[in-house]
Amino acid sequence: MGWAIALHGGAGVPKNLPPERRKPREEGLRRALEVGVSALKSHASALDAVELVVRELENNPHFNAGKGSVLNSNGSVEMEACIMDGNTKNCGAVSGLSTVVNPVSLARLVMEKTPHIYLGFAGAEAFAREQGVETVDPSHFITKENIERLNHAKDANRVQLDYTPPSQATNEKDTGVPEGDKLGTVGCVAVDSHGNLATATSTGGLVNKMIGRIGDTPIIGAGTYANSFCAISATGVGEEIIRCTVARDVAALMEYTNLSLKDAADQVVKGASEGTTGLVGVSAGGEITMPFNTIGMFRACATEDGVPEVAIWPSL
Template sequence: MPSSRTPAWFLPSLLAVTVTAALVAVPQAGEPAPSSSTVPLAAEQPKPAQGKTAQGKPGTKPRPDARDVVLAVHGGAGAALDRETTTPAREKAYRDGLARALRAGQQVLDRRGSSLDAVEAAVKVLEDDPLFNAGKGAVFNADAAHELDASIMRGSDLAAGAVAGVRSLRNPIEGARLVMEKSRHVLLAGEGADDFGQRHGLTTVTQDYFWTQARWDALMRAKETARGSKTAAASPEALADEQSKGTVGAVAVDGRGDLAAATSTGGLTNKLPGRIGDSPVVGAGTYAKNGTLAASATGAGEVFIRGAATSTISNLMEFGRLPLASAAYEVVVKRLPALGGDGGVIALGPDGDFDAPHSSPGMLHGYLTEDGTVVTKVFPDESPANS
């Protein structure tokens, strides 16, 4: 239901927020890049929800990570970035990537646009960034090809669309939305999905568009590992790439209280051709329902499918009457690891409660609050794994 608060996007354009450590400075459109000056973290970091205890501390009651959130994104679960091997420039690149996605979504919300438009805009930015495993940064499959998956869902009426195994759509999330709005189906796969997008005017590319050195090196290392070789060396850039493997996604709530979620991925390095994970599966990798939550998942796709991860969180909220953080914790931290896989979700409620539980060592993610503050988390100690 719509919030009684006056949403921030009804106010004049917000100033860019200068951040450091867990926050990142991002210029508004048309503004010059900020200088190296920063403000103390305490001056910018939003206060956690009242009574929140440290994430990952055994025996603590799950609490939302933040309140008054209108948009959140993730860049994949895994080991996140390692402080010992990640250069300041590399750290900044990841923070900037997450923040650009948040600002793209914010521009939609500032215009009183829909949450659906906001999550699509945010995910497109991440798909265009080669640092993330989606779109331009997609990993290679075992045949040294790229097969991409994406899905999108609107919480007001449970409308959803998805594409799987596409090879020529530059932005698979656009294909997912097209399936939702221009077909009577929910999921199209392979050549049919590519052709459907092309017929409706989506930008298409050849496979070499998705090629990056870091992803190629990751494929070579994966194949050497599969052959039993232990000699494959990794450059600092390739190591950082490996540490940030995963999926991208976004969740949002707009001024009408409508929720939306979107997820996009290149899948697993060296995966079998035709493999489809949870990202394009509604109820597993993506779910949005007004009154409960919008959620986007990242992690062990097969396990998230088997556990119907995101829809189960919603069901625990609706039928089990659990609060958002407790429901997300129950699924991501307690149930899914028991099935043999780890990962995380970003989960946003209609009241602005936000949580990002994960059983993996880390999860790249960030969020935007009503007052325009951007928070990004790229190191494991910024968002410790829940236990």
């Protein structure tokens, strides 16, 4: 059996996304995919591959994770991440980070160096210092683009996934998040040549979110999950993904009803509110799926015997 990998850079991409905002993200996905493919070709584990890919995306300011994390209502970042090994179901998660350069790597340290699964805020920051991971002044994450996003959200009196001009932030659904330019959360799933599965997800959350808000990304079974059947990383409206336990439901449908990965993922995404949910998934057999019920989703994938793919909107 060969390896396979899939990644995402956020869901909801509108058809009129300007080229200056689209092209850097497409290129970022290609670079991240190359990182993952190179790792798997070199016989790295699936767990190592997904961490490397998400680190690459965290270091890219064009995505809502790491360097590009959006700002909360106080004008600061509260980043979160999660990583999970499908072979052992070991996992680690972090929330409320304001100084850690690569939250996904801190999540892995929580998994491997503590008796716990989830650390948040001051405790997570203290653990980062103890472990000697790279940290920076919080101002490192305050970019011109993210200040602009926050100002637009405040002007529109909205909590948003990403940049949405006030004039467009009028079609609000039950989720409380307006339609528009929904970009951001990054994630990766992989199966290595030994059949081991892994997933990792990282995000800055919602623009103008309340201080202390936690989304789906670090919640095992909601935005991130892996077992011996599949690995899933979700993106979209965190509150909806939590309510629908998106990632775990895909795995459960495969395990208990013998659905294929594609059929299970399609059923779960269809069951979520329209315009809120996307995911990437890979099965132990190397099947890949990348469904979404939003306008578009930044995504990429590759298999050992296939052609790499980078896409945004639905395939014709």
